[in-house]
Amino acid sequence: MEDIGFATALVRLSHFVQHTFSDVSREHELTPQQAQLLCLLIDGPVGMSELGRALHLEKSSLTGLTDRAQRRGLVARVPDENDRRACRIALTDEGVRLAWAVHEKVVAALENLGGELKPEARADLTASVVRLLMSADPALVRR
Amino acid sequence: MEDIGFATALVRLSHFVQHTFSDVSREHELTPQQAQLLCLLIDGPVGMSELGRALHLEKSSLTGLTDRAQRRGLVARVPDENDRRACRIALTDEGVRLAWAVHEKVVAALENLGGELKPEARADLTASVVRLLMSADPALVRR
DNA sequence: TATTGTTATACTCTATAACTATA
DNA sequence: TATAGTTATAGAGTATAACAATA
Numbered sequence: 001m002e003d004i005g006f007a008t009a010l011v012r013l014s015h016f017v018q019h020t021f022s023d024v025s026r027e028h029e030l031t032p033q034q035a036q037l038l039c040l041l042i043d044g045p046v047g048m049s050e051l052g053r054a055l056h057l058e059k060s061s062l063t064g065l066t067d068r069a070q071r072r073g074l075v076a077r078v079p080d081e082n083d084r085r086a087c088r089i090a091l092t093d094e095g096v097r098l099a100w101a102v103h104e105k106v107v108a109a110l111e112n113l114g115g116e117l118k119p120e121a122r123a124d125l126t127a128s129v130v131r132l133l134m135s136a137d138p139a140l141v142r143r
Numbered sequence: 144m145e146d147i148g149f150a151t152a153l154v155r156l157s158h159f160v161q162h163t164f165s166d167v168s169r170e171h172e173l174t175p176q177q178a179q180l181l182c183l184l185i186d187g188p189v190g191m192s193e194l195g196r197a198l199h200l201e202k203s204s205l206t207g208l209t210d211r212a213q214r215r216g217l218v219a220r221v222p223d224e225n226d227r228r229a230c231r232i233a234l235t236d237e238g239v240r241l242a243w244a245v246h247e248k249v250v251a252a253l254e255n256l257g258g259e260l261k262p263e264a265r266a267d268l269t270a271s272v273v274r275l276l277m278s279a280d281p282a283l284v285r286r
Numbered sequence: 287t288a289t290t291g292t293t294a295t296a297c298t299c300t301a302t303a304a305c306t307a308t309a
Numbered sequence: 310t311a312t313a314g315t316t317a318t319a320g321a322g323t324a325t326a327a328c329a330a331t332a
Contacts, residue, residue, distance in 0.1 A: 004269075004273065005269070006265055007249065007254050008250070009272040009276075010253050011160060011249065011253070012272075012283050012284065013153065013272050013275070014160035014164075015283075016283060017156075019199050022199065056165065110149065113278065114149045114150070114275070116274055116275055117274060122149055124264070124267055124268075125272070126147075126148070128264050128267070128268045129152040129153070129268070131259055132259055132260065133159060135256065135259040136256055140158075141147060
């Protein structure tokens with residue numbers, strides 16, 4: 001049988017998910033980075049600092065990413081009312097549309113893949129992943 | 144409890160693995176893309192076309208990536224003896240050293256994370272992931 | 287004709303360092 | 310002083326289209 005080890009399995013799975021995400025992004029004429037930004041904003045506006053942490057990006061990189069998304073009409077900078085230095089990034093209507101489109105297609109592709117597993121194995125896998133993520137950083141799960 | 148769904152769990156796990164890989168790459172002064180290239184070559188030279196498929200890159204993108212890795216002394220282009228159009232990309236000694244260093248650190252980080260699970264749950268997770276990948280594309284597992 | 291890989295070009299992505307403005 | 314974000318700059322990553330050489 002296939003014996004590729006725990007870590008290798010996670011790495012290969014990660015590549016597969018990345019490729020799925022990239023393909024879906026391109027179908028909607030988005031770069032994977034832009035699509036990821038949009039999906040992070042789906043639950044509401046987020047400040048630059050928090051976005052930087054979530055995306056693992058330097059603040060200047062995020063400025064550029066945001067600039068390009070803004071230029072394409074996907075997001076807007078909203079002034080933070082409590083801190084005049086800060087701003088929050090919000091989706092435009094077009095941004096919301098694309099964010100949902102990408103999100104749904106990615107989820108559909110992965111759920112479809114999950115159909116290969118018995119419901120029980122699928123639930124076990126989800127629970128194990130959640131436990132792993134919780135131990136690495138609870139923030140990965142919460143949100 | 145946390146109920147983030149199957150697809151979401153896979154996406155979050157993928158982000159975590161990516162970030163782990165990026166961090167390790169940077170510790171060795173490599174971009175994630177270069178590190179991934181090196182790790183793919185660890186079992187021996189590979190042709191550009193096959194590399195392109197594995198990395199999901201257009202051939203011209205791969206030419207550039209290879210050029211930069213070659214300029215840094217990490218890989219070399221070896222002529223293909225059976226096809227004078229083709230070449231195979233091989234690791235240099237320095238490339239081998241870095242490829243193993245990155246590979247081992249990433250595996251260590253992920254195995255360490257896996258310590259959170261009981262051996263049984265860990266084996267189940269690995270088996271489920273392998274089954275998912277096999278159904279998506281057996282080449283993801285074989286190699 | 288089809289395939290392998292490169293070149294030319296134009297963007298996008300990313301980090302570092304220096305900066306402005308507010309806290 | 311510290312934090313939030315931008316600007317300037319340089320390099321890396323990527324795709325499209327056109328190309329050369331070989332199969």
